[in-house]
Each structure stands twice: as structure tokens, then as C-alpha cells.
Amino acid sequence: MLEPPASAVLVEAFANTVDVEKASDEIATPAGLAAWLTGRGLLDTPGGIPPDVHESYLTLRAGIREELGSHVGDLPDPELLAAADQVLAGHPVLVTSRGSLTPAAGLPTERRPLAALAIAWSQLVTTGDAARLKRCAEHTCGWAFWDISKNRSRRWCSMKVCGNRNKSRSYASRQRQAT
Ligand SMILES: [Zn+2]
Secondary structure (H helix, E strand, O other): OOOOOHHHHHHHHHHOOEEOOOOEEOOOOHHHHHHHHHHOOOOOOOOOOOHHHHHHHHHHHHHHHHHHHHOOOOOOOHHHHHHHHHHHHOOOEEEOOOOOEEEOOOOOHHHHHHHHHHHHHHHHHHHOHHHHEEEOOOOOOOOEEEOOOOOOOOOOOOHHHHHHHHHHHHHHHHHHHHO
């Protein structure tokens, strides 16, 4: 079993704060976001998160989810990617003399986790592990998952549920075309 690295666990969890199927979003409000960040150990004090900072998290998440979708062949929305890049550009990361990355010292507390997410993401991209992190190709699901298959060929979070849903739909459309 190919265990995901800590950086993948974090990015996956962040991407899955929204549940498309249940139409729920853990970080829909600043308070929800603060609770999520505190639960992950990314924020010490669950204080108020300003609306613009909250917006930055949602923008980054949307961009990451687009990128994860591209790993199963979905065409990403360039506007969402560009907006996420803008958020990242506003959250500088420093390299220490030992080669590790750290959020820039001047960042306000509630913005530091954005830099932490940027660090996790860059680690995944650098190691090539990012390609294993995907958004389910079944769009009514959209769950982010870690692909443990040897050739990184999985497209659905669960073959049993989403893979079969997709198959039966293409079967039905083939049947329709045949008649
Ligand atoms: Zn799925």
C-alpha cells in the first residue's frame, strides 16, 4: 500500500472540505474555516478570520481542485487556476539554510496556513506525488483521493461506486445511440 505523504494528506483534506455530493462545505464561513484550521493544528487560536482572508482560502481551494481534476483528464478552468496563483503569490515562503520551507515571518497568523498549504503543494509537485492526488472523474462526486495504483491510472475515488456509476451511464448512452 502506497501511503500518502503528510503533504498529500493535508492538501487532500483541504480539497475535501467541500463535499459536492452532500452539497456541504466545512469552510463556507470564516468560523468554519477557523475551526477546520485549528483542528488540523494549523492555527493556534480560533480567532476571527477577516472576510478577505477567508475568500483567499476558498480561491486557493478552487484552484487546487481544478488542478486535481486535470489529473484525471478534466480540462481545468484557467481563471480559477490564475486566481489561486494570485493567492499563492501573496503568501511568500522562505527557504531556510537547511533547505526546508517555512511561511514568511511577516504573514499574519490567519494567513500562515495558506503558506503552509503552498509548501505542501510545492513538495508534492517537486516529488512528482502531486500526480497521485486527483479529483474523482465523476463530477457529481468530485471527491479528492490519493491514487495508490502502480501506474497512477485511477480516475474515480471508488471503482465500486463512482466507476460503476460512470460505466452504467456510458452503457445507457450507448444503448440509446444503438436504437
Ligand atoms: Zn467519486
